[in-house]
Every structure is written in structure tokens, then in C-alpha cells.
Amino acid sequence: MKMLFENHSFSTTRCMDFVDVTGDLLDMVERSGVSNGMALVYSPHTTCSIVINERESGFIRDFEDLVEGLVPKDGAYRHDDLACERRTWRTTTTTSPTGTPTAARG
Numbered sequence: 001m002k003m004l005f006e007n008h009s010f011s012t013t014r015c016m017d018f019v020d021v022t023g024d025l026l027d028m029v030e031r032s033g034v035s036n037g038m039a040l041v042y043s044p045h046t047t048c049s050i051v052i053n054e055r056e057s058g059f060i061r062d063f064e065d066l067v068e069g070l071v072p073k074d075g076a077y078r079h080d081d082l083a084c085e086r087r088t089w090r091t092t093t094t095t096s097p098t099g100t101p102t103a104a105r106g
Helices: 022-032 057-070
Strands: 091-095 101-105
Touching: none
Parallel strands: none
Antiparallel strands: 091 101
């Protein structure tokens, strides 16, 4: 069975940024030489998601509004509060590779 695995990194410029990876995926499929099969796209990051839909401006604005309604940017979230008793139970404060304080299981 023929297979190709690649890691790709993408940068965003703002919160709720949509990055179209279609071109990258098509190029990778062409390089693979596979003519019949499937492509798997996933993100190992917990605050990133893969959305499959037309890149249509109305959809993107609607999706941004939906997310803002569900999880407002200025909302208070316990998982962001390292002083919150529930959050810090059995955790320690560490520093992420980007220098941001994070909570890690102790």
C-alpha cells in the first residue's frame, strides 16, 4: 500500500482565522502518486479545528458569529484561571514553548 505522511505548519494572524489548506492537500496528493485512496487531515492542537465547507464569506462570518455566541472572547473561563481551585488541583505551573504560563498535570 502506497502512503505519504507530511507535517505542515500554518500561521494565523488573528483569533478565528480560517486557513484554506486545499492547495497544500492537492499538492501532497499529487506528490504521493496515489490515484485512488483517501487523505487524512487532522490537528493535534486542542484549540484548532478542521472545518470542511465551501470557502464562502457568508459561511465564515456566520461561523465566527456562532463561535463568539458560544464562547465569547471576553468571557471568564475557569481553565484560563491558574488560581482557580478546581483548575489547579493536582497541577503545576509550567511554561509553554512560546513562553506562556500553562497548567500541567502534577
